[in-house]
Each structure stands twice: as C-alpha cells, then as structure tokens.
Amino acid sequence: MINLSLPNLSKEEIKASSSTIRDGWVAGGKFIKKFEDEIKNFTKAKHAISCINGTSALHLALRAIGASKDNEILMPSVSFIATANATIYNNSSPIFLDVDKYLNLDFISLENFIKKQTFKKKGILYNKKSKKKILAVVVVHVFGTAANIVNIKKICKKNNLFLIEDAAGALGSFYKENKTKKHLGTFGDLGCLSFNANKIITSGGGGMVVTNDSKLSKKIRFLSNQAKVNDTFYIHSDIGYNYRLPNVNCSIGFTQLKKLKSFINIKKKNYRIYSKMLNQDKIELIDSPKYSASNKWMYVVRFKTRKNIIKKAIRYLKLNGVETKPIWNPLINQPMFSKFQKYEIFNTKKFILNKLCIPSSTFLKKREIKFVANKINLFVDKIL
Numbered sequence: 001m002i003n004l005s006l007p008n009l010s011k012e013e014i015k016a017s018s019s020t021i022r023d024g025w026v027a028g029g030k031f032i033k034k035f036e037d038e039i040k041n042f043t044k045a046k047h048a049i050s051c052i053n054g055t056s057a058l059h060l061a062l063r064a065i066g067a068s069k070d071n072e073i074l075m076p077s078v079s080f081i082a083t084a085n086a087t088i089y090n091n092s093s094p095i096f097l098d099v100d101k102y103l104n105l106d107f108i109s110l111e112n113f114i115k116k117q118t119f120k121k122k123g124i125l126y127n128k129k130s131k132k133k134i135l136a137v138v139v140v141h142v143f144g145t146a147a148n149i150v151n152i153k154k155i156c157k158k159n160n161l162f163l164i165e166d167a168a169g170a171l172g173s174f175y176k177e178n179k180t181k182k183h184l185g186t187f188g189d190l191g192c193l194s195f196n197a198n199k200i201i202t203s204g205g206g207g208m209v210v211t212n213d214s215k216l217s218k219k220i221r222f223l224s225n226q227a228k229v230n231d232t233f234y235i236h237s238d239i240g241y242n243y244r245l246p247n248v249n250c251s252i253g254f255t256q257l258k259k260l261k262s263f264i265n266i267k268k269k270n271y272r273i274y275s276k277m278l279n280q281d282k283i284e285l286i287d288s289p290k291y292s293a294s295n296k297w298m299y300v301v302r303f304k305t306r307k308n309i310i311k312k313a314i315r316y317l318k319l320n321g322v323e324t325k326p327i328w329n330p331l332i333n334q335p336m337f338s339k340f341q342k343y344e345i346f347n348t349k350k351f352i353l354n355k356l357c358i359p360s361s362t363f364l365k366k367r368e369i370k371f372v373a374n375k376i377n378l379f380v381d382k383i384l
Helices: 011-023 030-043 054-064 082-089 107-117 149-158 214-224 247-257 260-277 310-319 348-352 366-383
Strands: 047-051 071-076 093-097 118-121 124-127 133-140 162-166 174-177 180-183 190-194 207-211 228-230 283-285 299-303 355-358
Touching: 011 247, 030 047, 030 207, 030 247, 047 054, 047 214, 054 082, 054 133, 054 162, 054 190, 054 207, 054 214, 071 082, 082 093, 082 133, 093 107, 107 118, 107 149, 133 149, 149 162, 149 174, 207 214, 260 283, 260 299, 260 366, 283 366, 310 355, 310 366
Parallel strands: 071 093, 071 133, 133 162, 162 190
Antiparallel strands: 047 207, 118 124, 124 133, 174 180, 190 207, 283 299, 299 355
C-alpha cells in the first residue's frame, strides 16, 4: 500500500530521541528550548511555545485572547474539526463562513458578514442575531496554501478583532507580496502549528503557538504548565492544562526541522512529477494562488465532472494499493455544530466536490508516483 502521508524519519531522529532516554530527560530537557528557538528563527516570530498537539495550540490561543460563552469566533466552513472544537472547549460559539476555491476563508464572505450581520457599539463588534461580541477570526491555511491573509488582517484591524492563524499544515509556507515573503502564522495575533505524524515534519505528535505579543506568549506558556505559580508547594492561580510537549518529542522535532527545506524541495519536485503524469483533461492537480509560496504539504486532485465520484475513487484506489482521503467533511455538516450560525455558505459544497488527497510522503520514489498517477488515470478513464 502506498500511504497518504507518512513521516520521513531516519537515524538522526533515533539518535536524538535515544539521547533523551539514555540521559533520563524525557519530559523536561534542553531540546524544548532548542526546538522553540529554531521555530522562532525559521518563522521570524518573536515567541514560540511548544505544546502537545495542534489542537492544544488552538485551545490555548483562543483561551489567551479571552474566548468565552459571552463571545463568538468567525471561521471557515472547511477545516479539520479541531478548529471548531477548540472554540467549544472555551465555551465560545463558532460562526461559519464560506470558502474560496482554495478551500480557505473567503475574505469577501467575511467582509459581507460584518457589513450585514453585525453592529458596532463603542468600537466593539456585535452579532445582530445573538447580540454577542465578535471576538476573533480564525483563518486556516488549508494544506499549506496561504489564505488571503493580508485582506483578512485588514478587515480584522478595521473591526478590532483578534486574528488567529490555524497554520497546522503550513510550516514552511509563506505569503508573497512585492518580492518579499512572510511566514504563515505570523500575520495574526497568534499562529498555531502542528507536528502530527502526517505533517511535513513531525515530533511524533506536537504543536506550537507563535506570536510577536509578549503578554500573550507569557499567558500561553503559563496556561500550558497547569497555571503554576509555585512548583515546590503546588500553588496554581488559574485553571491550566498539562499541555507541555515532552523533551523526547522536541528532540525529534528539532532534528526534523533541520530537514524542512530539503523536504519542501522534494515536495515541489514530486508535485511537478504528478503534474506531468496525471491526465490533465480529466484531472486537475490543485495549485496555489500567486500570493502563496506553499510547502506543498498535501497534494490534492479534482476530478473534472459534476458527478460525485469520490467514494468510487477511494474504493478503487484502495483495491489497487493506493491510500487516498477526501477533503474533510465541512464543519457545517457535523451534527454537534448544527445549532451554530452559518452565513451564506454558497461555495463550500461546490469547491469540495470531487477533490481527493493523494499520496504526499517525502520519501516517495518516482516509480511510486508514476504508479499512483497511472492508477488515478485508469480510474477516470473507466468512470468518465
């Protein structure tokens, strides 16, 4: 079976993680700061706080800005479920907006919602329907492709909204403007990264919050360590969480991060191979907008038909030794979120139709890519 996205680990990661076990420093240790410092250096963020996964990063980010039952969070209708779950963890309410053709938050949908569905009082934005305060926008950079973050940031600034970037799959991705580029996750007040095993680098699980705000950084680190004010006498001043990323995981992440640039080059090379081998008449290999310098974390294809053939494609390819997955089921379709507000979701269904994630591991050989492309071509020739 050619899997969807597996970690690329080698003797360097074994050596680093073994050293923490040998020395006994598996929980706390030197690799935590090393990993955080390297993330800061790479992203150019002033602060980086490691945590156990991307979901905890989102939870902490929303908690730090004051998400609660008294306010609401704007977010796209398409994302991994953690984006909305983290909002619920903080007793806040998500409001779902439409996406663009890249499956990212449509800034026009955001603009229209604010214009038509909100009002301002003393500079604070309120929802006309619920009368609750709109606290923040969470924007997701889906599969490593930049959302239109510059326009979204302008809207947030104009309306005094916090901006949180769910950059779980976007380590190594940048927004390009006027021959300069800036790392995703560093535009907003807070950015959240993930090092899950399927991401471009892994720490065997893990996440990171990046920010340029010293106060938010301090609060997030405090909350991630059980809100502890006195370690010796177990004194805590708030409800905190055991969200610290262990040293053994950080040793793997630190070692992986050194390979990130080479991983991205491999991703781009393999993308070009897929592009040449797939039947362009019947299959579109999804690219990025001009403003996005994507890490090409996950390759996505779209079958050029109005018939929904995704289930057939997944079944056929699995029988032929290829693992694939559909785009996430939209958040608006999840039963536990049905009671929450959604606004003019016109494009979500259309833009996820017949899109399929295909094998994207960095250790894929050319013959394996050719095999995958051939099986996909055979499928569309059979069906379309």
